[in-house]
Amino acid sequence: MNRRTAISQTPSERVSVSLGQRSYEILIEPDALRARELREACAGRGCLLVTDQTVGALYAERILAGLDLPSSHCLSLPPGEQHKHLGSFETIVTRMAELGLRRDGCLIALGGGVVGDLAGFAAAAYMRGVDFVQCPTTLLAMVDSSVGGKTGLNLPSGKNLVGAFWQPQLVLADIEVLSTLSDREYRAGLAEVIKYAAIGDAGFFDWLEQQVEQINARDTQTIAQMVAISCRHKAAIVARDEREAGERALLNFGHTFGHALEAGTDYRTLLHGEAVAIGMLQAARLSSAMGMAPQQDAERLSQLLRAVKLPVDPPRLPLQRLHHHLALDKKAVAGGLKFILWRGIGQAEIVRGVDQRALDAVLQSQQ
Numbered sequence: 001m002n003r004r005t006a007i008s009q010t011p012s013e014r015v016s017v018s019l020g021q022r023s024y025e026i027l028i029e030p031d032a033l034r035a036r037e038l039r040e041a042c043a044g045r046g047c048l049l050v051t052d053q054t055v056g057a058l059y060a061e062r063i064l065a066g067l068d069l070p071s072s073h074c075l076s077l078p079p080g081e082q083h084k085h086l087g088s089f090e091t092i093v094t095r096m097a098e099l100g101l102r103r104d105g106c107l108i109a110l111g112g113g114v115v116g117d118l119a120g121f122a123a124a125a126y127m128r129g130v131d132f133v134q135c136p137t138t139l140l141a142m143v144d145s146s147v148g149g150k151t152g153l154n155l156p157s158g159k160n161l162v163g164a165f166w167q168p169q170l171v172l173a174d175i176e177v178l179s180t181l182s183d184r185e186y187r188a189g190l191a192e193v194i195k196y197a198a199i200g201d202a203g204f205f206d207w208l209e210q211q212v213e214q215i216n217a218r219d220t221q222t223i224a225q226m227v228a229i230s231c232r233h234k235a236a237i238v239a240r241d242e243r244e245a246g247e248r249a250l251l252n253f254g255h256t257f258g259h260a261l262e263a264g265t266d267y268r269t270l271l272h273g274e275a276v277a278i279g280m281l282q283a284a285r286l287s288s289a290m291g292m293a294p295q296q297d298a299e300r301l302s303q304l305l306r307a308v309k310l311p312v313d314p315p316r317l318p319l320q321r322l323h324h325h326l327a328l329d330k331k332a333v334a335g336g337l338k339f340i341l342w343r344g345i346g347q348a349e350i351v352r353g354v355d356q357r358a359l360d361a362v363l364q365s366q367q
């Protein structure tokens, strides 16, 4: 599926996710939070805005004012992954019931992937499903979590163990809100952008290499283009494989390794995108070690990750611990682990069963 994207100069973009009656639009533009489309989506029905306290303090008022909603229709949860749990889900659905939302009600998720996943799952479950709008405010949420309908929450025994596929009705990616995002969170989102290039678009990879200066300067136009291209890739894959029966698994490039690193460090050391960056390089190196891909492509990936200041060195962890977490990964299937490897830049593929010695060498090596 290696493609070569034509890079346009348009600052405002629309991407369609084609899923029959559940199709929707992604609007990528400055001031998208005040878009007419949001007012239309919410007109004449009960709405609840779900956000976190950090994002809510910055941007909730824009949406509430635009929709003429009182503050009681805004629920601000404490920020952070540690709050993506059943208690927060209960808080959301309880508020929906208190406000008297009916089956024609609508949730608006304003925040990063944590808020999007939680609110999306509440929308999927409340009265067996109501509409929801995603307003992603992190780069990671704009290019990944707000698109494609995966929603859910964590249990003490594991990440994202409860969830549902539930597509939003609309996605509004307001590029301007990224100006308040921390540098570290911004870079973590870049890992997912690089992932789309790595798995299926060598031309996009070339372009990212050429744009490093603008990417590091957080140039708005460059960011808008990265978000649009990433969303187009995700939309196309989701349209072909909504429930991850096949191709959608390619989006997990670097994630099997990354999840093992995150879990192995008790989710305290690495942001998800940072773990994915290291994991993608491990997947590329394993592909080279197994004779599937040229070593130079792994080196190019390493250089791009370093150029945008993402980590490439895995934290030192005992091999046994990594094996344990790899085996627990949701992508483990009967008969062995399913890895997403590549034949080179832009050509990812699903591989069942990998060379154990090569795997251990990659797990133990520092770049």
Ligand code: NAD
Pocket (backbone or CB within 6 Å): 052, 054, 055, 058, 079, 080, 081, 084, 111, 112, 113, 114, 115, 117, 137, 138, 140, 141, 144, 145, 146, 147, 148, 149, 150, 151, 160, 177, 178, 179, 180, 181, 182, 185, 272
């Ligand atoms: P996050 O939602 O925790 O946001 C990161 C931090 O940035 C938070 O503290 C938040 O308050 C703050 N923040 C968000 N937007 C801001 C802004 N514009 N200005 C200032 N601060 C801002 O983290 P995330 O990286 O967006 O999402 C991670 C979550 O996404 C994980 O739970 C992961 O499992 C999930 N995820 C889901 C999917 C999916 O397909 N559903 C895909 C990838 C990741």
Ligand code: GLY
Pocket (backbone or CB within 6 Å): 144, 145, 147, 148, 150, 248, 251, 252
């Ligand atoms: N984030 C991977 C997926 O949506 O499938």
